Amino acid sequence: MVFYIAGGDFSNAGKASSQIKKALKQLNVNAKSIKQIVVAVYEAEVNVAAHAWEGKVTALIGENDIQVIVSDRGPGIEDIQQAMQPGFSTASKEVREMGFGAGMGLSNIEKNTNEMNIESQVGEGTTLKFRCFYS
Amino acid sequence: MKVSDFVEKYNLKVFAGHQGLEKEIKGGYVSDLLSDVMGNAAEDEVWITLQTHQNVMAIASLKDLAAVVLVKGLEPDNDTLAHSEEEGIPLLGTGFTTFQMAGKLYIDLKL
Numbered sequence: 001m002v003f004y005i006a007g008g009d010f011s012n013a014g015k016a017s018s019q020i021k022k023a024l025k026q027l028n029v030n031a032k033s034i035k036q037i038v039v040a041v042y043e044a045e046v047n048v049a050a051h052a053w054e055g056k057v058t059a060l061i062g063e064n065d066i067q068v069i070v071s072d073r074g075p076g077i078e079d080i081q082q083a084m085q086p087g088f089s090t091a092s093k094e095v096r097e098m099g100f101g102a103g104m105g106l107s108n109i110e111k112n113t114n115e116m117n118i119e120s121q122v123g124e125g126t127t128l129k130f131r132c133f134y135s
Numbered sequence: 136m137k138v139s140d141f142v143e144k145y146n147l148k149v150f151a152g153h154q155g156l157e158k159e160i161k162g163g164y165v166s167d168l169l170s171d172v173m174g175n176a177a178e179d180e181v182w183i184t185l186q187t188h189q190n191v192m193a194i195a196s197l198k199d200l201a202a203v204v205l206v207k208g209l210e211p212d213n214d215t216l217a218h219s220e221e222e223g224i225p226l227l228g229t230g231f232t233t234f235q236m237a238g239k240l241y242i243d244l245k246l
Contacts, residue, residue: 011214014193021197038197039173046169046190099186104170111174 001061005045007053007074010098016057017041020068023061033134036112037066043105044070044128050095051075052125065114065133076122083118084110136160136243138202138225141181145239147204147227151216154223158201163240165233169194176200183236187211192218192226200224206233 001023003016017038024034041057048055052074060067077083083090084106091101110116113130120126139156142149149156161179166172167186176182178199184191187209195203196218202225205211211219211226219226229236 010188010190013190014197017197018193035178035198042173042194042197043170098188098190099167099169099184100190102168102170104168104174108170108174 001059003045003057005048005052005055005057005072007051007055007072008049010046010049010100013045013049014042016045016059020059020061020066023059024066027061029134033132037068037132040109040112040130040132041068043108044068044130046100047105047128048072048074050091050100055125065131067129067131069127069129071125071127073125076124076126077118077120078122080118080120138181138227141202141240141243142225142227144243145229145231145236147229150205150211150226150228151219152202152223152225155202155225158225160201160240160244162244162246163237164200165237173198181240183233183240185209185233187215189214189218191215192222192224195219195224196222202227204229204236206231206236 021038052072055072058069086107087103089101089103095101113132115131117129138158163181164176165183176198179201181202182200183204204227208230
């Protein structure tokens with residue numbers, strides 16, 4: 001499953017997580033795992049809408065796990081460790097007023113996944129990969 | 136307590152999502168930070184907030200919340216209404232503040 005997200009387009013944030021949720025339900029994946037996966041995918045979608053120029057969410061749904069790759073063209077992340085810290089945010093005032101950009105996104109993703117990896121080139125973009133095993 | 140009982144008791148406005156009024160409320164969550172709700176709210180809870188844009192309903196749907204209450208007489212955006220209707224999750228409104236609404240619900244649910 002592949003989904004495209006345009007930078008700044010919050011109206012479509014949640015489309016990928018919603019479709020992935022439906023697909024996992026059809027596969028009878030347990031409710032707890034679905035909940036965790038949905039949180040991670042949603043946060044990743046919001047990150048693209050809030051920070052990048054454009055991005056793509058690819059979900060590889062397997063029998064025992066799901067792998068999600070979120071790659072964007074965007075400003076990149078200068079210091080990934082700092083970005084991972086709860087509360088750290090570079091979101092704009094507008095984004096914060098909507099209730100996003102509280103600096104909880106990446107830590108929410110980490111908490112809800114089994115493996116997570118971020119690669120980023122400043123000025124070019126970021127690729128986030130994560131994997132969840134169905135419990 | 137069902138969402139419909141909650142609506143009746145506090146004379147809440149039902150903006151949209153009538154299909155979900157018979158759902159049972161299991162708890163509540165109060166936050167205006169979306170990631171906080173995403174990370175910490177649980178299924179069948181009522182979310183009390185001042186955020187009115189459509190991502191509120193996206194989160195309510197992803198988290199299987201029982202209903203959303205907009206406080207202080209705030210009105211939802213049009214696409215928020217449409218999303219509530221589509222998902223069948225009641226979007227409610229009250230003149231109470233978040234503190235007042237949460238306090239009442241807390242007592243009603245005997246948590």
